[in-house]
Amino acid sequence: MPTSDHLHHVLDTDIPIFYPIDGIFDPLNLSEILYSLEGKNEIPSKYMYFGKGLENWSDRSIKSKEELVNFRQNNFGKQYDLMNETLNLVLGAASEKNMLNVVDVGPGTGYPVFPILSYLKEKKKLSKYITVDIVEEMCDLAIKNLTDIDILSKIKTQKYIHDFEYGHFANLMLKERKEGCVNLFVFMGSTLSNLVDRHRALANIRDSMTAGDLLWVGIPLHSNLKELMSFYEKTEINSKKYLDRCKLFTSFLESFGMNEWMNYGRIGVKEFEDTGLLKYNFIVEKSFILEFPKSGKSTGPIQLKYQEGDKITLCRLKNYEDQDLVAEFREAGFKLKMLNVSDDYRYALVLVSV
Ligand SMILES: C[S@@+](CC[C@H](N)C(=O)[O-])C[C@H]1O[C@@H](n2cnc3c(N)ncnc32)[C@H](O)[C@@H]1O
Numbered sequence: 001m002p003t004s005d006h007l008h009h010v011l012d013t014d015i016p017i018f019y020p021i022d023g024i025f026d027p028l029n030l031s032e033i034l035y036s037l038e039g040k041n042e043i044p045s046k047y048m049y050f051g052k053g054l055e056n057w058s059d060r061s062i063k064s065k066e067e068l069v070n071f072r073q074n075n076f077g078k079q080y081d082l083m084n085e086t087l088n089l090v091l092g093a094a095s096e097k098n099m100l101n102v103v104d105v106g107p108g109t110g111y112p113v114f115p116i117l118s119y120l121k122e123k124k125k126l127s128k129y130i131t132v133d134i135v136e137e138m139c140d141l142a143i144k145n146l147t148d149i150d151i152l153s154k155i156k157t158q159k160y161i162h163d164f165e166y167g168h169f170a171n172l173m174l175k176e177r178k179e180g181c182v183n184l185f186v187f188m189g190s191t192l193s194n195l196v197d198r199h200r201a202l203a204n205i206r207d208s209m210t211a212g213d214l215l216w217v218g219i220p221l222h223s224n225l226k227e228l229m230s231f232y233e234k235t236e237i238n239s240k241k242y243l244d245r246c247k248l249f250t251s252f253l254e255s256f257g258m259n260e261w262m263n264y265g266r267i268g269v270k271e272f273e274d275t276g277l278l279k280y281n282f283i284v285e286k287s288f289i290l291e292f293p294k295s296g297k298s299t300g301p302i303q304l305k306y307q308e309g310d311k312i313t314l315c316r317l318k319n320y321e322d323q324d325l326v327a328e329f330r331e332a333g334f335k336l337k338m339l340n341v342s343d344d345y346r347y348a349l350v351l352v353s354v
Pocket residue numbers: 045046049061105106107108109110112132133134135138162163164165166187188189190191
C-alpha cells in the first residue's frame with residue numbers, strides 16, 4: 001500500500017517526486033486519480049488515453065482502413081468480421097423507416113465503425129456521426145481519420161467531451177433529437193471490459209438512450225483470457241514484444257512525468273481465472289513519490305509514497321462467460337436483441353435496447 005503524507009512534512013530527499021504534467025488533468029480528474037490510488041491502488045482505465053495516451057492508443061490500434069480490412073490477427077479483426085456478418089440484420093431492422101445517427105462512445109481512431117458508416121451511407125440512411133469521449137483529441141482524431149478516407153463527406157459530425165463513467169448524457173442526445181431519426185450507440189474495442197464499474201457506465205449509457213435507440217457493444221470472452229495469458233507467460237518481461245503490448249498502460253505514469261518508468265518497476269499481468277479478469281499491474285521496484293497539488297483543507301500538496309513491492313493496477317480487462325454477459329446487460333436494465341460470437345469464442349458483439 002502507498003503511504004500518504006497529507007501534511008507534506010519533509011520526506012526522504014533522495015526519493016524522486018513526480019507531479020502531473022500541466023494541462024493534462026483537471027481538478028476533477030486529479031481528485032479521482034488520488035482517491036482511486038489511495039483507496040483501491042488502481043488507476044481508472046480512462047486515464048491511459050490522456051497526454052501521450054492518444055499517440056500510444058493510435059500506435060496500438062487500427063491505423064488505416066486497409067489495416068482494418070486486412071489485419072485479422074487480433075480482436076479488432078474479430079470485431080470487424082462479426083460486424084460485417086451481422087450488419088444487415090442490425091441496421092436493416094433499425095433503419096427500415098428511420099435515418100440513423102451513429103453515436104460512437106469512446107471512438108478511439110474511428111476506423112472500427114467504418115463498416116457501419118459505409119453500410120448506412122450506401123443505403124442513404126446515415127444522418128450524423130457523433131463522437132462521445134472524455135479526451136477531446138480522440139473525438140477530433142476519429143472524425144479526421146474517417147473524413148480523410150472520405151466516408152463522412154456530406155455527413156454532419158458532432159463531438160461531445162463527456163465522461164460516461166461520471167454521468168449520463170441524455171442532455172446531449174436531446175440536442176440531437178430529430179423526427180424520423182434514431183440513434184445507434186456503438187461501444188466497441190473492449191472499452192466496457194476495461195472499466196472498474198461496468199454497471200455504472202452501462203447505466204449511464206442506458207439513461208442517454210430513448211425508445212427505438214440501439215446499443216452495440218464489443219466484448220472479449222473467456223477464451224481471450226487464455227490466449228492473452230499464454231502470450232504474457234511465454235514472453236520475456238523486458239522484451240520489446242512485451243513492452244510494446246504494455247505501452248498503452250504506462251501512459252498514465254508518463255502523464256506524471258515518469259517517462260523512464262522502467263527504472264522504477266515492471267508490468268506484471270495477473271489472472272483471476274474464476275472471474276475472467278486480467279489485471280495489468282505496475283510492480284514497484286524502486287521508491288518514488290507521486291505528488292498531487294494542495295487542495296481543500298490540506299496544508300500542503302498530498303504525496304503518495306511507493307516502495308519496493310507496492311502495486312498499482314494500470315488497467316483491467318474483464319473477459320466474459322456468456323451467462324455473466326447476458327446477466328450484466330439485463331441487470332443494467334437492457335433488453336437483449338442479439339448476441340454474436342466469433343468462431344474461436346474470443347469475442348462477441350451484443351446488441352441491446354432500453
Ligand atoms: C479501448 S479504446 C476503444 C476505441 C474504439 N472504440 C475501438 O473500437 O477501437 C477506448 C476509448 O474510450 C474512451 N474512454 C475511455 N473511458 C472513457 C470514459 N470514462 N468516458 C469517455 N470516454 C472514455 C477512450 O478515450 C478511447 O477513445
